[in-house]
Amino acid sequence: MKEIVVLSGKGGTGKTSLTASFALLAEQKVSLGDCDVEAANLALLITGNDTSEESFVAGQTAFVNSEACTACGACVEVCRYAAIILPADANAAIVDDIPCEGCRACSVVCPTDAISFSDVRVGTIFQRKTAVGPMIHAELGIAQDNSGKLVARVRKDTRSRAEARGIELAILDGPPGIGCPVHAAITGVSLVVAVTEASSSGLHDLERLLELCGHFNAKAVIIINKYDLCVEVTEKIERLAEELNIRIVGKIPFDENIPRALARREAPIVIPLIRETIQQTWNDIKQELGIAWTPIF
Amino acid sequence: MRLAIASGKGGTGKTLIATSLARLWADQGRAVSYADADADEPNGHLLLNPTITREDRFSVKVPVLKEKKCAGHGKCQDICAFNAILSLKDSVLVFNELCHGCGACLLACPDNALIERDREIGTISQGMADEVKFYGGRLDVGEARVTPLIAGVVDAALDNASDEELIIIDSPPGTSCSTMAAIEQADLLLLVTEPTPFGMHDLKLAIELGRALNKRLAAVINRSDLGDNTTKELLEKESVPLLAEIPFDRAVAESYAASRLPVSTCADFRERLMLLSEELDIITRGASK
Numbered sequence: 001m002k003e004i005v006v007l008s009g010k011g012g013t014g015k016t017s018l019t020a021s022f023a024l025l026a027e028q029k030v031s032l033g034d035c036d037v038e039a040a041n042l043a044l045l046i047t048g049n050d051t052s053e054e055s056f057v058a059g060q061t062a063f064v065n066s067e068a069c070t071a072c073g074a075c076v077e078v079c080r081y082a083a084i085i086l087p088a089d090a091n092a093a094i095v096d097d098i099p100c101e102g103c104r105a106c107s108v109v110c111p112t113d114a115i116s117f118s119d120v121r122v123g124t125i126f127q128r129k130t131a132v133g134p135m136i137h138a139e140l141g142i143a144q145d146n147s148g149k150l151v152a153r154v155r156k157d158t159r160s161r162a163e164a165r166g167i168e169l170a171i172l173d174g175p176p177g178i179g180c181p182v183h184a185a186i187t188g189v190s191l192v193v194a195v196t197e198a199s200s201s202g203l204h205d206l207e208r209l210l211e212l213c214g215h216f217n218a219k220a221v222i223i224i225n226k227y228d229l230c231v232e233v234t235e236k237i238e239r240l241a242e243e244l245n246i247r248i249v250g251k252i253p254f255d256e257n258i259p260r261a262l263a264r265r266e267a268p269i270v271i272p273l274i275r276e277t278i279q280q281t282w283n284d285i286k287q288e289l290g291i292a293w294t295p296i297f
Numbered sequence: 298m299r300l301a302i303a304s305g306k307g308g309t310g311k312t313l314i315a316t317s318l319a320r321l322w323a324d325q326g327r328a329v330s331y332a333d334a335d336a337d338e339p340n341g342h343l344l345l346n347p348t349i350t351r352e353d354r355f356s357v358k359v360p361v362l363k364e365k366k367c368a369g370h371g372k373c374q375d376i377c378a379f380n381a382i383l384s385l386k387d388s389v390l391v392f393n394e395l396c397h398g399c400g401a402c403l404l405a406c407p408d409n410a411l412i413e414r415d416r417e418i419g420t421i422s423q424g425m426a427d428e429v430k431f432y433g434g435r436l437d438v439g440e441a442r443v444t445p446l447i448a449g450v451v452d453a454a455l456d457n458a459s460d461e462e463l464i465i466i467d468s469p470p471g472t473s474c475s476t477m478a479a480i481e482q483a484d485l486l487l488l489v490t491e492p493t494p495f496g497m498h499d500l501k502l503a504i505e506l507g508r509a510l511n512k513r514l515a516a517v518i519n520r521s522d523l524g525d526n527t528t529k530e531l532l533e534k535e536s537v538p539l540l541a542e543i544p545f546d547r548a549v550a551e552s553y554a555a556s557r558l559p560v561s562t563c564a565d566f567r568e569r570l571m572l573l574s575e576e577l578d579i580i581t582r583g584a585s586k
């Protein structure tokens with residue numbers, strides 16, 4: 001099975017709308033995974049129904065048993081996240097769940113074993129049935145750590161659903177940035193589709209993203225979105241691609257109809273001219289992946 | 298006033314608004330600092346074009362053995378909640394990228410055999426962009442945990458600011474602990490959104506984050522004419538004041554793309570920003586310290 005991840009460094013470059021477009025253009029069923037767990041938007045563009053929902057648990061949070069606590073304050077001293085406090089005239093320490101990392105430093109020093117730990121629900125994972133194939137999406141809980149683990153889980157489920165159904169291709173909508181969640185989304189994929197836009201920020205983020213691809217030894221291709229917004233930057237991106245020997249598989253013009261379509265929950269391929277460009281891009285991606293599904297024009 | 302500018306999803310125009318407000322306020326002769334806390338993908342410097350006067354490497358703590366060998370009790374491995382330290386027969390192996398620098402292993406070692414060393418994960422730069430004090434964080438490519446660096450950038454800006462200063466914190470997108478680190482110390486959280494189902498979905502989460510942290514909230518709708526009314530309705534329902542609506546303008550997009558701050562090049566945009574600035578003054582009067 002092949003697996004592609006659509007990434008963009010910065011957000012708002014059109015990553016999700018392109019992911020949805022590819023899924024809708026695909027000639028065979030695909031398995032979709034929305035790894036942008038902090039802003040999971042793919043389901044908004046691919047109609048379907050959630051068929052199941054599951055809590056995702058990772059990490060722990062501390063809890064003080066006020067009966068056992070002697071208010072000695074040792075825990076407060078060692079907590080590096082200011083997550084455990086001993087208010088003046090309180091007779092037991094209190095944990096603030098939001099900053100608590102569940103690191104257990106406090107429990108090492110507590111003389112009365114008053115601190116215990118419970119699992120944290122980091123987010124929710126949804127299975128979805130859509131016309132283009134199965135989909136997994138997830139929502140990270142507010143102010144949670146561990147988004148990398150949730151991304152890894154979305155990927156795993158996306159793969160296993162593909163395998164169970166004999167689907168040849170998984171398409172992942174990747175998370176923004178270049179940190180932990182992106183690492184979880186990028187390791188071992190068949191192809192990274194890096195979506196950038198013709199702005200100096202887009203170029204800057206693309207450079208960092210491609211460096212990361214190099215770091216993880218991941219093969220990449222580039223799509224330049226809104227390429228006509230700044231021709232100078234587009235030329236710079238083209239030079240960068242040439243230097244790094246990375247193929248540009250698409251150049252999509254800026255079109256006000258795209259945000260209008262998105263507002264109606266429609267992927268950009270509803271706009272005929274844009275559809276043509278994206279179809280060409282999709283064909284190039286298939287070629288890079290070595291899949292021979294015939295395009296239907 | 299400490300103003301954090303954030304958005305659930307990326308690409309809504311958060312950096313555009315943050316850098317433009319910084320420029321506008323500096324032009325009005327107000328003392329302003331701009332902190333780029335989007336350390337995964339810092340872009341503020343491209344717009345403000347600061348002269349960097351100082352760069353410091355930023356480090357986090359990781360455990361290391363004091364001597365080459367230890368007794369191999371394995372207490373460090375048992376306590377570590379992040380699987381970041383492996384106890385071998387007579388030494389340890391630390392997985393730096395996984396380590397949260399919590400110090401639990403140091404406390405757990407019965408022989409006090411572990412100490413901490415600094416490990417660099419990024420850079421914090423400081424400078425001036427005309428009259429704007431600039432702070433920026435940049436995570437090294439390949440590093441996984443951006444949160445401590447974000448906290449470092451915000452601290453640097455706050456430490457150097459006077460009480461009357463306006464501090465703009467350009468926060469990373471999302472709702473996780475890294476966004477939290479950026480907005481934690483703000484007096485007001487300004488959410489930049491767009492009138493699409495995406496914008497609305499992510500705005501909902503951003504409002505939740507703001508509420509969880511007890512932040513005062515306000516919003517701006519960018520590209521306000523390219524979409525529908527649902528975002529506005531959500532703001533009304535949640536009683537989050539909408540301070541400005543900025544219609545799409547290709548000239549603004551082009552100016553931004555070419556790293557020219559549209560607040561200096563597009564009159565209509567500047568006008569809107571001035572109104573936003575007035576609204577901000579009204580709602581923060583009395584709220585700022």
Ligand code: SF4
Binds near residue numbers: 078082101107
């Ligand atoms: S588990 Fe760690 S973060 Fe949580 S209260 Fe204890 S020391 Fe602080």
Ligand code: SF4
Binds near residue numbers: 076109115
């Ligand atoms: S270390 Fe234990 S006994 Fe002391 S204040 Fe903390 S929880 Fe209470």
Ligand code: SF4
Binds near residue numbers: 103396397
């Ligand atoms: S400092 Fe904390 S996270 Fe790092 S190895 Fe020690 S116990 Fe694990």
